[in-house]
């Protein structure tokens with residue numbers, strides 16, 4: 001097992017790399033996401049190294065959230081032109097971390113796809129996706145969010161399915177496209193359920 005990268009070790013206790021672009025309010029959100037992930041990681045009885053990784057993505061996912069999206073596109077070593085402004089900060093952060101020597105692929109995928117979701121998520125990706133959406137600072141539908149938080153960490157898959165389902169329904173209701181990655185995550189989670197429930201239709 002390789003040692004955790006210093007940026008990951010630092011982020012787990014709220015110390016961000018010097019290239020971070022995140023304002024005060026954003027940092028408060030990141031802190032709440034990180035606290036949830038730490039609590040869930042400990043609740044699962046994960047080893048301390050994994051708990052640190054979970055706590056770290058709580059901070060690192062939005063480490064470039066307040067940077068100018070066009071500047072992020074220019075600075076990136078991977079093409080980001082096809083992505084809308086509000087999505088760019090995830091893959092840009094993952095790229096920056098990778099360039100700096102972070103080689104933890106599940107952690108990088110969690111950060112890169114935290115806005116869209118991904119069918120390739122490991123547990124750390126699902127947990128970040130859920131924590132980002134359910135953190136107690138989000139004001140919309142607080143009871144629904146609190147109920148889902150109560151089902152964590154045991155209910156990781158069903159809670160992730162509820163969250164991505166909500167997101168898909170929202171996009172459809174607005175008449176907006178649903179990104180392939182988002183549908184991919186939905187399908188992976190929904191496939192874990194029995195086909196027998198089709199008889200309820």
Ligand SMILES: [Fe+2]
Nearest residue numbers: 061062065115
């Ligand atoms: Fe974000």
Ligand SMILES: [Fe+2]
Nearest residue numbers: 029061062132
């Ligand atoms: Fe976030």
